[in-house]
Amino acid sequence: MAEYGASWLKDLRSSQFVTAYHRGVEAGNLPFFRNAESLLDPVVTMEGEPRLMLGSPNYLGLASHPRVVAGAKAAVDRYGTSLTGSRILNGTTALHRELEEELADWLGVEETLLFTTGFQTNIGTISALVGVGDTVVSDSFAHASMLDGVGLSRAKLRGFRHNRMDLFVDSVRRARADGGRILVILDGLYSMEGDLPPLDEMLDICRENDAAVMLDEAHSLGVLGEQGTGAAEVFGVQDRIDIRMGALSKALAGVGGFIAGSRELINYLQVTARSFVFTTVGVPAALGGSLEAVRIRRSEEGAQLAEELRRNSRFLRTELKGLGLPMGPDSDLPERTTPIIPVILGDDDLAMEWWRQLYDRGVFTGVALYPGVPPTGAMLRICPMATHTRAQLERALEVFAEVQKVMRRKAGTP
Numbered sequence: 001m002a003e004y005g006a007s008w009l010k011d012l013r014s015s016q017f018v019t020a021y022h023r024g025v026e027a028g029n030l031p032f033f034r035n036a037e038s039l040l041d042p043v044v045t046m047e048g049e050p051r052l053m054l055g056s057p058n059y060l061g062l063a064s065h066p067r068v069v070a071g072a073k074a075a076v077d078r079y080g081t082s083l084t085g086s087r088i089l090n091g092t093t094a095l096h097r098e099l100e101e102e103l104a105d106w107l108g109v110e111e112t113l114l115f116t117t118g119f120q121t122n123i124g125t126i127s128a129l130v131g132v133g134d135t136v137v138s139d140s141f142a143h144a145s146m147l148d149g150v151g152l153s154r155a156k157l158r159g160f161r162h163n164r165m166d167l168f169v170d171s172v173r174r175a176r177a178d179g180g181r182i183l184v185i186l187d188g189l190y191s192m193e194g195d196l197p198p199l200d201e202m203l204d205i206c207r208e209n210d211a212a213v214m215l216d217e218a219h220s221l222g223v224l225g226e227q228g229t230g231a232a233e234v235f236g237v238q239d240r241i242d243i244r245m246g247a248l249s250k251a252l253a254g255v256g257g258f259i260a261g262s263r264e265l266i267n268y269l270q271v272t273a274r275s276f277v278f279t280t281v282g283v284p285a286a287l288g289g290s291l292e293a294v295r296i297r298r299s300e301e302g303a304q305l306a307e308e309l310r311r312n313s314r315f316l317r318t319e320l321k322g323l324g325l326p327m328g329p330d331s332d333l334p335e336r337t338t339p340i341i342p343v344i345l346g347d348d349d350l351a352m353e354w355w356r357q358l359y360d361r362g363v364f365t366g367v368a369l370y371p372g373v374p375p376t377g378a379m380l381r382i383c384p385m386a387t388h389t390r391a392q393l394e395r396a397l398e399v400f401a402e403v404q405k406v407m408r409r410k411a412g413t414p
């Protein structure tokens with residue numbers, strides 16, 4: 001074993017997350033890094049046991065769809081396993097262009113540009129567009145990758161409390177007074193809370209103040225909207241969003257991200273976004289798989305899968321609420337039913353204990369602790385898929401009711 005010398009490296013347990021993490025390890029409750037040994041389908045083999053998967057953004061179940069798998073295999077047969085270099089040099093293939101054109105046609109934009117991951121899409125785009133002297137206005141729950149993009153850009157960050165329209169207006173006005181460019185960054189579907197921004201009202205304020213808008217549709221793409229193109233479609237504001245960001249790593253069953261927008265924007269990003277220029281973009285298997293996934297989503301089959309997902313999400317959310325669990329915000333509008341269902345437990349250890357009790361009974365859920373959520377916002381993050389059967393969801397609900405009793409007993413509450 002190497003001996004590491006610097007004293008400050010010997011105690012790195014200062015943050016809330018790291019401390020909670022270590023308590024989770026000690027209690028055997030740690031919900032993270034659990035090994036799956038099979039496809040991430042509704043039932044997954046994890047640590048030797050079958051578990052109902054209720055924690056995966058494989059929302060439409062496309063990651064194991066035979067056509068998606070065949071698309072991935074065909075891409076490997078044609079291009080091999082790696083593209084071995086930047087797009088700007090040797091690493092652009094006809095497959096990149098085919099996928100970019102398919103995405104542009106689907107979203108109704110002039111151009112799209114693929115990046116290696118959604119994370120890189122956000123950091124590269126934001127840091128290429130704004131800089132010192134500019135202001136970024138951000139919802140406090142905007143994804144970490146967008147906030148890191150702001151950090152890299154060195155623009156000023158003006159955050160406002162999640163979805164608070166009054167505070168948003170105030171931040172944009174202050175940004176206006178700062179001088180410089182204004183970029184507003186929002187998620188189309190918030191990845192932890194599972195809610196949408198009041199997009200139409202926010203866009204009015206942006207227009208009044210000459211603020212550009214970037215919308216992260218990582219979780220909403222393929223899921224929301226009749227055509228499946230995301231939250232902008234639900235609000236009918238596709239043409240008013242300057243920069244639309246999507247991820248391939250969730251409903252579209254691959255890995256990667258992209259920006260959709262004007263030709264002017266894309267031509268600029270492809271030579272200025274450092275996380276695009278100085279890296280290898282994608283692997284053939286993921287690009288080929290996602291291309292098929294987009295085609296399926298655009299077909300009748302995809303529309304049916306999205307409808308199944310909506311039905312499953314509505315059912316699970318309603319029934320969990322019926323158990324009296326502390327749920328996150330919800331919308332009654334069917335087109336705003338989302339497959340991210342938070343049960344907000346508040347306390348890190350409590351969330352990990354709940355997770356363990358569910359896991360031991362064969363149900364896998366996601367868990368979010370600080371800094372993924374606010375310091376007292378620890379939650380179970382439950383994600384149904386289109387491919388769950390009603391019987392599977394009913395079984396999961398029985399397990400939730402059972403665990404609720406166990407936890408009440410432990411807490412000494414009736």
Ligand code: PMP
Pocket residue numbers: 117118119120122143145187191216218219247248249255256257
């Ligand atoms: N944006 C949001 C809202 C996300 O939830 C995520 C991933 N969790 C990303 C961006 C990054 O996407 P990727 O996993 O493709 O890097």
